[in-house]
Amino acid sequence: MLIKTYELTADDFTQAGSISSDIRKIAKGYGMSQETIRRVAVACYEAEINMIIHSHGGQIELSIDDEWFNIAFKDVGPGIENIELAMKPGWSTADVVAQNMGFGAGLGLPNIKKNSDTFNLFSDPNGTLLQLGFKRKDTL
Amino acid sequence: MKLQAMLGLINATPITVDDPYIVYREHYYVSCTDLMSDALAMICTNPAQTVLLTGLANGQALRTAEMMDINVIILCRNKTLGVENIELATSMEMNVFTTPLPMFDAVGILYKEGLKTATRHVD
Ligand SMILES: Nc1ncnc2c1ncn2[C@@H]1O[C@H](COP(=O)(O)OP(=O)(O)O)[C@@H](O)[C@H]1O
Ligand SMILES: [Mg+2]
Numbered sequence: 001m002l003i004k005t006y007e008l009t010a011d012d013f014t015q016a017g018s019i020s021s022d023i024r025k026i027a028k029g030y031g032m033s034q035e036t037i038r039r040v041a042v043a044c045y046e047a048e049i050n051m052i053i054h055s056h057g058g059q060i061e062l063s064i065d066d067e068w069f070n071i072a073f074k075d076v077g078p079g080i081e082n083i084e085l086a087m088k089p090g091w092s093t094a095d096v097v098a099q100n101m102g103f104g105a106g107l108g109l110p111n112i113k114k115n116s117d118t119f120n121l122f123s124d125p126n127g128t129l130l131q132l133g134f135k136r137k138d139t140l
Numbered sequence: 141m142k143l144q145a146m147l148g149l150i151n152a153t154p155i156t157v158d159d160p161y162i163v164y165r166e167h168y169y170v171s172c173t174d175l176m177s178d179a180l181a182m183i184c185t186n187p188a189q190t191v192l193l194t195g196l197a198n199g200q201a202l203r204t205a206e207m208m209d210i211n212v213i214i215l216c217r218n219k220t221l222g223v224e225n226i227e228l229a230t231s232m233e234m235n236v237f238t239t240p241l242p243m244f245d246a247v248g249i250l251y252k253e254g255l256k257t258a259t260r261h262v263d
Binding site: 013014016017020021024034037038041042044045046049101102103104105106107108111 | 174175176177178180181184187196198199200201203204206207208209232
């Protein structure tokens with residue numbers, strides 16, 4: 001079930017992280033484990049920053065069902081030219097502005113993948129879609 | 141080590157403190173970086189005992205700590221926060237301090253006193 005849709009403006013550094021912060025609070029409200037909440041927050045924050053520094057803006061959608069906490073990051077371009085390369089730790093096209101904010105080391109996408117339970121990334125010049133899923137309950 | 145002792149070793153002073161008892165709490169780990177992606181790539185098993193030591197005095201350093209469940213940040217080289225970021229820190233219940241020492245010196249002192257690095261996650 002779709003819970004919430006957030007609008008994200010490109011290059012708006014003043015708001016950077018506010019959406020992830022809100023999603024983190026919602027995850028807490030759903031009683032997920034501290035470790036899972038941290039994975040959600042870290043992955044979301046890197047993905048939100050990516051939309052701010054690399055994309056022309058878009059939307060972030062949070063959906064929750066009995067088992068899953070799903071977040072979709074949808075932007076309107078310019079797309080990722082080579083996804084395989086973008087997934088490599090250390091590979092980055094970030095500019096000085098992003099680096100001054102503490103980002104742009106090429107560690108975002110690999111870390112997002114590591115922290116999520118499901119990870120799907122699609123991209124063409126019209127936009128990038130990153131779908132992340134987190135199991136609400138830790139399986140033992 | 142009690143945060144109070146750690147702060148004393150590097151002459152750190154408060155910028156904004158949310159938890160009045162924070163200085164009496166034990167902290168054993170330091171995440172030391174200006175690169176927020178690096179901090180976010182840690183396996184932070186004990187965030188309540190971890191300090192983020194950074195020269196990056198902006199909202200992103202605050203947000204990074206927030207996402208990691210870290211509630212203590214120490215800024216190097218007398219860096220401070222602007223009014224808006226102090227408000228942001230307050231809204232996150234963050235405790236922020238500043239040391240006059242450059243990062244290298246602050247880290248050297250804390251390392252010698254037995255504080256440990258927070259482990260890296262992405263390679
Ligand atoms: N939403 C996006 N739109 C366009 N390009 C992207 C997007 N997300 C990531 N990228 C590309 O993938 C690269 C690697 O991303 P990431 O691993 O997060 O590292 P960083 O953001 O530090 O550059 C980026 O430098 C950029 O070229
Ligand atoms: Mg990134």
